Amino acid sequence: MAEVLEIKEHHTAHQLPTPDNGEGGEKSPMNISYGKTMMWYFLLSDAFTFSAFLIAYACLRLGHKWWPNPNDVFNAMPFMGHHKIPMGFVSIMTFILIMSSVFVVRAVQEGHRMNKNGVMYWMFWGILGGAAFLGCQAWEWQHLLAEGMRPFYNVFYEGKDGLTTLWNIHEQGKPMFSPGPVAFGALFFGITGFHGFHVFTGVCLNIWGFFATANGTFEKRGHYEMIEKLGLYWHFVDLVWVFVFLAFYLM
Amino acid sequence: METLHTVTEQHAHTTAHGHDGGHHHTETFISKYIFSLDHKTIGKQFLITGMIWAVIGGLFSVLFRIQLGWPDETFPFLERMFGAWYTDGKLNPEAYYSLITMHGTIMVFFVLTASLSGTFANVLIPLQIGARDMASPLMNALSYWFFVISGIIMFASIFLPTGAASAGWTIYPPLSALPQTSPGSGDGMSLWLLAMVLFVVSTLLGGLNYVSTILNMRTKGMSLFKMPLTVWALFFTAIIGILSFPVLVSGVVLLIFDRTLGTSFYLSHIVIGGVPQPYAGGSPILFQHLFWFLGHPEVYIVILPAMGMVSEILAVHARKPIFGYKAMIFSILGITILGFIVWAHHMFMAGINPFLGSVFTFFTLLIAIPSAVKVFNWITTIWKGNLHITPPFIFAVGFVSMFISGGLTGIWLGNSTIDIQLHDTYFVVAHFHIVMGIAAFFGMFAGIYHWFPRMFGRMMNTNLAYIHFAITFVGSYLIFWPMHFQGLAGVPRRYYTNNNFEIFAVFNGMNKVISIAAIIVFFAQFLFLVNFFWSIFKGKKSTQNPWNANTLEWTSPVEGIHGNWHGDIPEVHRWAYDYSRPGNESDFIPQNVPLTDKEKTEADH
Numbered sequence: 001m002a003e004v005l006e007i008k009e010h011h012t013a014h015q016l017p018t019p020d021n022g023e024g025g026e027k028s029p030m031n032i033s034y035g036k037t038m039m040w041y042f043l044l045s046d047a048f049t050f051s052a053f054l055i056a057y058a059c060l061r062l063g064h065k066w067w068p069n070p071n072d073v074f075n076a077m078p079f080m081g082h083h084k085i086p087m088g089f090v091s092i093m094t095f096i097l098i099m100s101s102v103f104v105v106r107a108v109q110e111g112h113r114m115n116k117n118g119v120m121y122w123m124f125w126g127i128l129g130g131a132a133f134l135g136c137q138a139w140e141w142q143h144l145l146a147e148g149m150r151p152f153y154n155v156f157y158e159g160k161d162g163l164t165t166l167w168n169i170h171e172q173g174k175p176m177f178s179p180g181p182v183a184f185g186a187l188f189f190g191i192t193g194f195h196g197f198h199v200f201t202g203v204c205l206n207i208w209g210f211f212a213t214a215n216g217t218f219e220k221r222g223h224y225e226m227i228e229k230l231g232l233y234w235h236f237v238d239l240v241w242v243f244v245f246l247a248f249y250l251m
Numbered sequence: 252m253e254t255l256h257t258v259t260e261q262h263a264h265t266t267a268h269g270h271d272g273g274h275h276h277t278e279t280f281i282s283k284y285i286f287s288l289d290h291k292t293i294g295k296q297f298l299i300t301g302m303i304w305a306v307i308g309g310l311f312s313v314l315f316r317i318q319l320g321w322p323d324e325t326f327p328f329l330e331r332m333f334g335a336w337y338t339d340g341k342l343n344p345e346a347y348y349s350l351i352t353m354h355g356t357i358m359v360f361f362v363l364t365a366s367l368s369g370t371f372a373n374v375l376i377p378l379q380i381g382a383r384d385m386a387s388p389l390m391n392a393l394s395y396w397f398f399v400i401s402g403i404i405m406f407a408s409i410f411l412p413t414g415a416a417s418a419g420w421t422i423y424p425p426l427s428a429l430p431q432t433s434p435g436s437g438d439g440m441s442l443w444l445l446a447m448v449l450f451v452v453s454t455l456l457g458g459l460n461y462v463s464t465i466l467n468m469r470t471k472g473m474s475l476f477k478m479p480l481t482v483w484a485l486f487f488t489a490i491i492g493i494l495s496f497p498v499l500v501s502g503v504v505l506l507i508f509d510r511t512l513g514t515s516f517y518l519s520h521i522v523i524g525g526v527p528q529p530y531a532g533g534s535p536i537l538f539q540h541l542f543w544f545l546g547h548p549e550v551y552i553v554i555l556p557a558m559g560m561v562s563e564i565l566a567v568h569a570r571k572p573i574f575g576y577k578a579m580i581f582s583i584l585g586i587t588i589l590g591f592i593v594w595a596h597h598m599f600m601a602g603i604n605p606f607l608g609s610v611f612t613f614f615t616l617l618i619a620i621p622s623a624v625k626v627f628n629w630i631t632t633i634w635k636g637n638l639h640i641t642p643p644f645i646f647a648v649g650f651v652s653m654f655i656s657g658g659l660t661g662i663w664l665g666n667s668t669i670d671i672q673l674h675d676t677y678f679v680v681a682h683f684h685i686v687m688g689i690a691a692f693f694g695m696f697a698g699i700y701h702w703f704p705r706m707f708g709r710m711m712n713t714n715l716a717y718i719h720f721a722i723t724f725v726g727s728y729l730i731f732w733p734m735h736f737q738g739l740a741g742v743p744r745r746y747y748t749n750n751n752f753e754i755f756a757v758f759n760g761m762n763k764v765i766s767i768a769a770i771i772v773f774f775a776q777f778l779f780l781v782n783f784f785w786s787i788f789k790g791k792k793s794t795q796n797p798w799n800a801n802t803l804e805w806t807s808p809v810e811g812i813h814g815n816w817h818g819d820i821p822e823v824h825r826w827a828y829d830y831s832r833p834g835n836e837s838d839f840i841p842q843n844v845p846l847t848d849k850e851k852t853e854a855d856h
Contacts, residue, residue, distance in 0.1 A: 025381065025468070025469050025470040025471045025472075025473065025820070026469035026470070026471065026472070026473055026474060027467075028463075028466040028467040029466060029475070030466075033467065034386040034387075034463040034464070034466070034467035034468065035463075037386075037462065037463040037466050037467055038386070038387070038459045038460070038462075038463045041458075041459050041462050041463070041490075041493050042455070042459055042493075044493065044494060045455060045459075045493045045494060045496075045497045046497065048494050048495070048497045048498050049497035049498065049500060049501050050501075051498075052497070052498040052501035052502065052541055052544070053501050053505075055540075056501070056505060056516065056537055056541065059534065059537050059540075060516070060532065060533065060534065060537065063532065063534060064532060151508065151512045151513070151514045152512060152513035152514050152515065152529070176529065177529055177531070178529065178531065181531070181532050182514070182515045182529075182530070182531045182532050182533075183514075183515060183516070183531075183532040183533065185514075186508065186512075186514035186515060186516060190504075190505065190508055190514070190516075194504070
């Protein structure tokens, strides 16, 4: 029995990887750990992914003579029936996501103070915010799908005086060719979907971070750097939303 | 050296926590050779996987060269070997395009990106900067296994009844977006896209690891400007990959949507069999922009590691300090930055605005400056050097030769006015094969011959290596030099046969010469493979530092232990290029040798 234990100890002593910054060697130019270096470079990489999408959006949109006015497309609100509130719902969504980012900032701060309960408390609100955002996005998608929007079909077409008009497929029937610019639906579902996928990933990671905190993993490790890395990712997703919001809703 | 060795051995005995190999616990064959987390093993895995892919990719080029050399002959024995690709002993046009597509994909991505970077970043980064392993060995292993999965999917696509993807390695829509357009645009293209997404995951995992290892894991004294040029080159290569591959993913994701969801990102005004399709408002040029935003930096991903290795190898074997160390670093940086803003020079013919074309011409020609800086530095490095003619050295010289020959035609093609004439001809085939294909292969061979003793503890056979070099060098020029003339005469580069053009009949003989050279060069590579695998088991045992090189990897034990050094990691005191220093008794001073008093006083001034 004792022998087995000894071998086990030996194993941990030989465990690779190397600790941060090698073995008392040179520091990284930014003086941050390798984990954070990796996260920053990953975020740079992901920023290029989203930039490519948004440039594709700009390219296709500028190639069209007419584009639906977002005020007339995104104007529905749950429980409000037929009242039109342009940008109302998406403003709430954006507020929720930004608040969620603020909560995660607090979680990171509590991590620096080594306050386990504080980290868990603020992580919980951060996760809730992320989940609420996803719920809102699901409702918005469902609403647009019900109106007849598809990635390959757009019911918002150029009506009288260039006004954005909804082709009511339930009353007017469904023409074979999309009434409005097809690219609108494809870009909207494609890019907000890709962003939503990032939010979903972030929520999953944050839930993992919450339980790892609860288990005392980071307390044992002596630092909450993992929460900081999760925070970096979460703020990035938030920042990307600001650009998506700008591109699809405000312009 | 001898004293140093005993010191490290003493350390191994005295330090209780020492990473002395981790061999106290028994490793199974699977944990040691298959699912290994050791960077040296993962590097070898990348290398051998890449060799398998290179043989497949090379074989494909032989098959389509046979078609181009003898378009009227029939080859029943090839039909017996490759079955459905042949009808009545002749290669099917669809199969021809699949072979071209797969040759490009395999060579560019699987061999010269994954295998070249994967092998040498893994083997060299931790050893040359003085680290026990990568920052994250797990991510490193995952990077390899994603590459394997991606490869299995790509390999499987070759056996589909409809054939592998056949839209060219650049997979331009609408050909790649609409399965109705050709057999290869069906399931073959789907698998191609899936494989490439997984491939990018592999590249990203590897690249993040290489960058953070280089930034965070350097041993004491290894400041950034003491790093060998190999490490600098691999560093920038990883950054280019991290920033450019995601854009390919974006482009591919939108293409997948076009194929599966019926969106119109790249499609507009499509009529198939007289029936107008509902696609509207998309732009195929958009795909080209997204593709070449990766595609152009990709050629630097291919060539930079080779450049880094060649810089190191030329200095070691010419026994001279590298000429212009910092100029080399800043020219790599310049190439990295410029490489991101020249992509549309691949699209001069695609109908982009001529003004945009001239902007891209300008940036493209600027790249000639850092490239020329590097070439002159290599030449001045070996100038009046004490040349040790060895296999790595001659392959490195071969690299420089290829890079110059191919680079000069790059200046032609970078000008949009000339490119418009030459773009769709064999001139371009000649240019990019010499400058990034053959040159990168020469860099890779130089690297393998140079670091083989470090990887396997044995030496490769020198005479076989010389024969390998002679045939490959002469043969490569024989294959690609004539293509310049074909291109200038206007022979189009994507045609299955030119039989219908009376005017190109003059090239029938030349095409046969090219094809014969291609077949000879292909089979000559087996000399290398035999040499490689034979030497792993039977080669002459390597000494600790067979080339008398300065870099840290030659201080790590020959047998290659997990953790890289017994006891403490050596401390670094000087740059990697102290060769033939006047007043020093030996013609090299390893990086871990402390500065002498005289050097210290010199450094103070």
